[in-house]
Amino acid sequence: MQEFLQYLFSGVTNGAIYAVIALGFTMLYKSxxxxxxxxxxxxxxxxxxxxxxxxxxxLSLPLAFLLTxxxxxxxxxxxxxxxxxxxxxxxxxxxxxxxxxxxxLLRGVAMLGWGKDAHxxxxxxxxxxxxxxxxxxLPQSLxxxxxxxxxxxxxxxxxxxxxxxxxxxxxxxxKRAAWLLGxxxxxxxxxxxxxxxxxxxxxxxxxxxxxxxxYDMGMTLGLKGFCAAMLGGLGSSWGAVxxxxxxxxxxxxxxxxxxxxxxxxxxxxxxLLILYVRPAGILGARAVHRF
Amino acid sequence: xxxxLFAVAILLAGLGISSPYHFQLLTFIGIHTLLxxxxxxxxxxxxxxxxxxxxxxxxxxxxxAILTAHFNWSPWLALPAALFLAVLIAFLVALPMLKLSGYxxxxxxxxxxxxxxxxxxxxxxFTGGDSGLVGIPPLEIGPxxxxxxxxxxxxxxxxxVLGFIVCERLVxxxxxxxxxxxxxxxxxxxxxxxxxAQLKISVFMLSAFLAALAGFLYAHLVSxxxxxxxxxxxxxxxxxxxxxxxxxxxxxxxxxATLITLLPEWLHIFSDYEMVVYxxxxxxxxxxxxxxxxxGLLDIYERSKRRAGVPSTTAKG
Numbered sequence: 284m285q286e287f288l289q290y291l292f293s294g295v296t297n298g299a300i301y302a303v304i305a306l307g308f309t310m311l312y313k314s315x316x317x318x319x320x321x322x323x324x325x326x327x328x329x330x331x332x333x334x335x336x337x338x339x340x341x342l343s344l345p346l347a348f349l350l351t352x353x354x355x356x357x358x359x360x361x362x363x364x365x366x367x368x369x370x371x372x373x374x375x376x377x378x379x380x381x382x383x384x385x386x387x388l389l390r391g392v393a394m395l396g397w398g399k400d401a402h403x404x405x406x407x408x409x410x411x412x413x414x415x416x417x418x419x420x421l422p423q424s425l426x427x428x429x430x431x432x433x434x435x436x437x438x439x440x441x442x443x444x445x446x447x448x449x450x451x452x453x454x455x456x457x458k459r460a461a462w463l464l465g466x467x468x469x470x471x472x473x474x475x476x477x478x479x480x481x482x483x484x485x486x487x488x489x490x491x492x493x494x495x496x497x498y499d500m501g502m503t504l505g506l507k508g509f510c511a512a513m514l515g516g517l518g519s520s521w522g523a524v525x526x527x528x529x530x531x532x533x534x535x536x537x538x539x540x541x542x543x544x545x546x547x548x549x550x551x552x553x554x555l556l557i558l559y560v561r562p563a564g565i566l567g568a569r570a571v572h573r574f
Numbered sequence: 575x576x577x578x579l580f581a582v583a584i585l586l587a588g589l590g591i592s593s594p595y596h597f598q599l600l601t602f603i604g605i606h607t608l609l610x611x612x613x614x615x616x617x618x619x620x621x622x623x624x625x626x627x628x629x630x631x632x633x634x635x636x637x638x639a640i641l642t643a644h645f646n647w648s649p650w651l652a653l654p655a656a657l658f659l660a661v662l663i664a665f666l667v668a669l670p671m672l673k674l675s676g677y678x679x680x681x682x683x684x685x686x687x688x689x690x691x692x693x694x695x696x697x698x699x700f701t702g703g704d705s706g707l708v709g710i711p712p713l714e715i716g717p718x719x720x721x722x723x724x725x726x727x728x729x730x731x732x733x734x735v736l737g738f739i740v741c742e743r744l745v746x747x748x749x750x751x752x753x754x755x756x757x758x759x760x761x762x763x764x765x766x767x768x769x770x771a772q773l774k775i776s777v778f779m780l781s782a783f784l785a786a787l788a789g790f791l792y793a794h795l796v797s798x799x800x801x802x803x804x805x806x807x808x809x810x811x812x813x814x815x816x817x818x819x820x821x822x823x824x825x826x827x828x829x830x831a832t833l834i835t836l837l838p839e840w841l842h843i844f845s846d847y848e849m850v851v852y853x854x855x856x857x858x859x860x861x862x863x864x865x866x867x868x869x870g871l872l873d874i875y876e877r878s879k880r881r882a883g884v885p886s887t888t889a890k891g
Binding site: 385387509 | 617646670680682686688692806837846847848851856861
């Protein structure tokens with residue numbers, strides 16, 4: 284029981300991070316219908332920038348946090364302006380190859396900038412770990428869960444309660460109709476890119492203290508985030524959270540009770556399974572639009 | 575006719591070249607051409623993407639390596655086993671996967687490539703794990719061992735010519751027309767009575783077959799394999815070859831494979847910049863020339879000629 288609880292804690296912690304990455308995918312998919320294969324690189328950039336700004340330049344925690352998110356969002360905006368918007372034929376294969384190219388490019392740049400070594404940052408606060416029913420709970424896990432909760436709630440109110448959020452949804456439903464009603468749909472797409480990149484950066488910031496970060500971490504994390512998004516149902520924010528937590532817990536249990544070398548395999552097997560059995564995901568009501 | 579010329583050119587090249595370095599380089603170009611050819615059939619003609627093609631390359635290489643190095647099979651017995659396994663796995667993967675398309679297919683194949691890579695690395699009892707697998711015997715025909723540079727060259731390029739002939743015949747047949755129909759509009763193809771699902775699975779299996787064949791040749795010619803040869807970046811490299819050479823162009827595969835194999839040889843400092851260059855190349859070509867380098871440059875050339883008022887003579891070609 285105690286062992287199970289321990290795995291559960293680590294699963295929920297990782298799962299919350301997958302959930303944030305999944306939210307990044309969902310965010311973009313909802314407003315543009317695009318899957319960004321470079322999403323994982325935003326996570327990597329977030330983690331490495333945070334480590335540099337916080338441990339390297341010794342900025343204060345909130346400042347480093349905000350600067351990292353802003354910086355990565357700018358990268359997202361640049362990607363949209365320079366690469367995605369100038370595409371002549373927005374065929375899925377073309378867009379996949381472009382975002383894959385962006386992902387390789389960002390990875391290469393990060394390798395030149397940060398080197399091939401892995402880095403890590405200290406925990407956000409230096410409190411002692413808690414004991415819960417015999418299992419240890421790190422304060423960092425509480426930080427992660429808290430931040431994820433804040434983000435999901437804020438996102439919920441943003442899409443439901445603000446004019447910008449509603450305009451974004453309108454663009455997602457029908458870009459041309461939204462444009463005719465005076466919504467600047469191109470700005471909305473840009474905003475979606477910035478927010479999705481920022482979400483990736485948050486994922487990176489959260490993961491920096493609990494694991495080693497290096498230039499090549501993005502693809503695996505991106506895939507896991509996508510897996511989480513698919514699991515919950517692509518396009519649904521709550522589905523992304525559910526999928527992320529589910530994936531994190533399954534992974535932790537798999538590692539705990541079977542073998543640690545299986546860890547990465549679990550996510551991909553789950554991904555193949557969900558693509559096969561129920562591409563709409565757990566919370567996705569409609570059948571997946573298969574392009 | 576073109577194929578005969580191609581075969582003659584290869585024959586002459588094999589006789590004319592003497593440096594082992596050149597033989598090695600050309601052999602690798604040949605292996606990469608096979609990989610690009612397979613993926614081009616899938617991406618260019620059927621319009622389906624695979625971001626995990628290195629997996630089939632790896633399955634081909636590791637199957638033959640394990641059978642020959644651990645179980646002392648003859649390579650010629652291991653060849654059908656490797657090809658059969660790769661095609662079987664391709665069938666199993668394609669079955670659920672090709673119900674999907676676009677982004678889902680991309681992510682699915684990407685995940686499949688990752689799983690295969692993880693399996694190769696972790697299943698170290700058979701595959702040697704990260705340190706690789708050594709002692710793969712060279713190919714032999716009777717008493718003649720095909721381990722010299724020239725022999726390898728002929729084996730690989732002979733296979734390439736065969737692959738070209740088969741694919742060319744296929745593309746110009748009923749199957750090829752059906753494939754192009756799927757590429758343009760799957761619904762329309764379906765309405766015309768083309769069994770799109772079955773055809774897509776067949777092409778996926780064909781491209782896995784070619785990749786496994788390339789893996790088989792690679793394993794026996796290099797005699798040492800390690801997981802890193804079959805990682806994600808390799809899958810991307812194959813995609814880059816297809817994109818550069820031009821999708822839906824058999825000869826484009828040759829061009830793409832040649833360029834991507836030669837680039838690092840030309841630029842020795844390239845190693846650290848490899849990813850930056852690949853990324854930029856992929857993005858720039860897809861943004862400006864989504865048809866690929868060969869077709870795209872031809873288009874630009876024709877457009878500029880038309881603009882200059884010169885009647886185009888190659889409009890039909």
